[in-house]
Amino acid sequence: MMGVWHIRMGAGAAWRRTVWGEFLSEYLGTFTLIAFGDGVVAMAVSALNQSGRAETNHTIFLASGDWLLITWGWCIAVVLAIYVAGGISGAHINPAVTIALAVKRGFPWSKVPHYIFAQVAGAFTAAALVYLNYKDAIKSYEGATHAVRGQTSSIASYSIFATFPAGYFHNPVGPFIDELIGTALLIGIVLAVIDERNLAPKGNLGPWIIGLIVAGIGMSFGANTGYAINPARDFGPRLFAWFAGWDGVALPGNYGNVNWYWWLPIVAPIVGAVIGALVYDFFIHHVLMARGEPPSPDIEVKGEAVEDLP
Numbered sequence: 001m002m003g004v005w006h007i008r009m010g011a012g013a014a015w016r017r018t019v020w021g022e023f024l025s026e027y028l029g030t031f032t033l034i035a036f037g038d039g040v041v042a043m044a045v046s047a048l049n050q051s052g053r054a055e056t057n058h059t060i061f062l063a064s065g066d067w068l069l070i071t072w073g074w075c076i077a078v079v080l081a082i083y084v085a086g087g088i089s090g091a092h093i094n095p096a097v098t099i100a101l102a103v104k105r106g107f108p109w110s111k112v113p114h115y116i117f118a119q120v121a122g123a124f125t126a127a128a129l130v131y132l133n134y135k136d137a138i139k140s141y142e143g144a145t146h147a148v149r150g151q152t153s154s155i156a157s158y159s160i161f162a163t164f165p166a167g168y169f170h171n172p173v174g175p176f177i178d179e180l181i182g183t184a185l186l187i188g189i190v191l192a193v194i195d196e197r198n199l200a201p202k203g204n205l206g207p208w209i210i211g212l213i214v215a216g217i218g219m220s221f222g223a224n225t226g227y228a229i230n231p232a233r234d235f236g237p238r239l240f241a242w243f244a245g246w247d248g249v250a251l252p253g254n255y256g257n258v259n260w261y262w263w264l265p266i267v268a269p270i271v272g273a274v275i276g277a278l279v280y281d282f283f284i285h286h287v288l289m290a291r292g293e294p295p296s297p298d299i300e301v302k303g304e305a306v307e308d309l310p
Contacts, residue, residue: 019111022089023118029085029093030122030232033077035129038237040073042134042160046141057144060156071218075211082207091207094230095119095266096273100187104277116232123236127161131244134160150247152256158246161237163226163265165258172258176268178224182217183272186229188280189213196295197288228265235266 044066048054060066078093085091092098095116101107131138138157147153155164165175192198193209201209218227228234241250248254253261 025085025088026118027122030119031126033081034126036077038130046137050137050140075215079211096269100273100277119232127237127240161241163228179268180272183269184276187273187276197293231266
């Protein structure tokens, strides 16, 4: 039996040497991202207060420390996800990254739909895992706050899984700009980190630097929309939340001040990602290439996704 498993499903399986190995890598990398990312939000929103580890059973975001817990939690989630998947697929773990690399770094367009499907699937199943683990705390929090799941009173518990616009917005323009800026910063700086002609980090520190980028975006640009900056990170858990009973709050994303929001954390990050890649190339990458800067001999970048192509 072990021989059959090795040949058909194990390391000896021929299909593992094909692109299916990359798709599985993206699935597990994104699963890791959301398991730790949504997990830390579940802690902040429902588990700490319901377990007696907050001032009251309905205390959330009492001070900036709660937000820092979330931003650092997402930082660690990104780091771990990249270490999980980076050696095989380059750990895109984000459709905006995949599309930006296809536009500006020669990543094959034929792989883009499969990478995106794997990323969304990983995010969906990780959201299900977080719900399984925290469902009792979530229900207890909703009871303590008299929230009715699927109505606007349940936005706080829904936010464990996906994003929503701040109440001071009254149309999609502000949230769109915010998501565009955040993702443009993410992609532009990620391209700087993985650019072997630039000051690429040594000693396999790249995942930590990218995690810090995400933390910085959350601290500096996070409150407007919850900094999705990743279509899979938002849509996969949003779809799960819809199945779990958050109804219109999840899909189509009706919040009273802004409705039919679901498309915005998909489109705005993709637009921002392409802009961020174009800006980095115009101001830095093309200058480095024009000067003939050689790639650093000390940096080994794995995966087609992060090849330094003109």
